[in-house]
Amino acid sequence: MAVMLTRRRSLQLAGAALAAPALLRGARADTWPSKPIKAIVTLSAGSTIDIVARMSLDPLSRLIGQNIIVENRPGAGGTIAGAAVARAEPDGYTVLINSSMHSATPVVYPKLGYDVARDLSAVAALGSSPNVIVVRPASGYKTLADFVAAAKTKPGGFTFGTAGVGSATHVSTERFRYAAGFPGVHVPFRGMPEALVEVMTGRVDFSCSSIASALTFVRDGSLVALAVTTPKRCSALPNVPTTTELGFANSDYTFWTGMFVPSKTPREIVDKMNAETRKAMLTPGLAEKLAQEGVDPMPIGAAEFDALIKTEIAATQALVKATNINFY
CATH class of the missing domain: 3.40.190.150 (Bordetella uptake gene, domain 1)
Known part of the structure; x- marks a missing residue:
């Protein structure tokens, strides 16, 4: 008899354990947030x-x-x-x-x-x-073609600042570099604001920055936008061409x-x-x-x-x- 009671109690507990998660999920979904x-x-x-x-x-x-x-x-x-x-x-x-x-x-x-x-x-x-490829005005680069040509001739390539190793800005830059065919030296930062300061001071050659971080500096002339990485031009920078329309196939990155x-x-x-x-x-x-x-x-x-x-x-x-x- 004791064995039967124990078995029955075990089944009850097991059933409750199975039902609890479902009840909990339902309650949380109904009450969130x-x-x-x-x-x-x-x-x-x-x-x-x-x-x-x-x-x-x-x-x-x-x-x-x-x-x-x-x-x-x-x-x-x-x-x-x-x-x-x-x-x-x-x-x-x-x-x-x-x-x-x-x-x-x-x-x-x-x-x-x-x-x-x-x-x-x-x-x-x-x-x-889009991400936007930016340089400081004193660099003298007016077009992406001029920039890439110079990057191919500089020993070791240009330095580029990103928001960190493996960040979207890092992957975007590597994708563009591969399409354009020039070497580079990665300089990672904790975020784009820090990276862009280094580009503006000339301590880093360029950045393929998120547009939200760079837009203010492009508009006030602190940075020059050479191209955006989306397949289509950006409404915020309608006069800036895309990397693909400039002939760099498979360089786009959203x-x-x-x-x-x-x-x-x-x-x-x-x-x-x-x-x-x-x-x-x-x-x-x-x-x-x-x-x-x-x-x-x-x-x-x-x-x-x-x-x-x-x-x-x-x-x-x-x-x-x-x-x-x-x-x-």
Whole structure:
């Protein structure tokens, strides 16, 4: 009799254990958000990711009725922030704001303690924009052709500043260098603001910068924009040609900013976050503010965004294989 009771009790406990996660998931999805959300940004304040994040999260915060606390954790190509979110509680209250460098992470850091595709799920894209190849006015380069010709003749090649090893600006520059066929020396920084200061002072030769970081300096004449990396010209710099229209095939690279959560976050919450974020991106005046920073809308579903990232990971792997780029 005691054995039967024990067995019955065991089955009851097992059933409760199986039911609890489903009930918990449903409760969390129904009540999200019920407290403030932490948004961890992979680059420093003033970077494109930071600018786009703060512009976009403000209306989202108002829409969902909860504070969204932005925390900048730059360094190591975004992997410091990425690891923090990958290991966070998968409840929708810790999100990662990253850029296209998210897709380069598996290639640049193959021995990371987390897997981008396995441990993080895409939620929503906050916008896309080109990177822009910039030099200081005193360099004397007026066209991209002049710049590339000089880069091919300089021993060791030009130095170029990026937002860090494996960042979107790093991958974008390497993609352009490979297409243009000139050597270079990578000088990584913690974010684009620091890199652009070095370009303006002449301590670094050029940068393939995110447009949001460089646009103010281009407009005030502190930097000269030679080309943008998107397939089409950017509305913020309509007179600046693209690298592909100047004859550098396969040099295009689109920079995006997006939101991610731990992969075990219930799908109901991810879908709700995507829907609320896309609503927030339609806030009157937001698109115009982002456009002033060179950022265009990028409406995309969570599953579609995940698929895009997998495609970009494969493209970066192919670039490394073709060029033997050393990301370390």
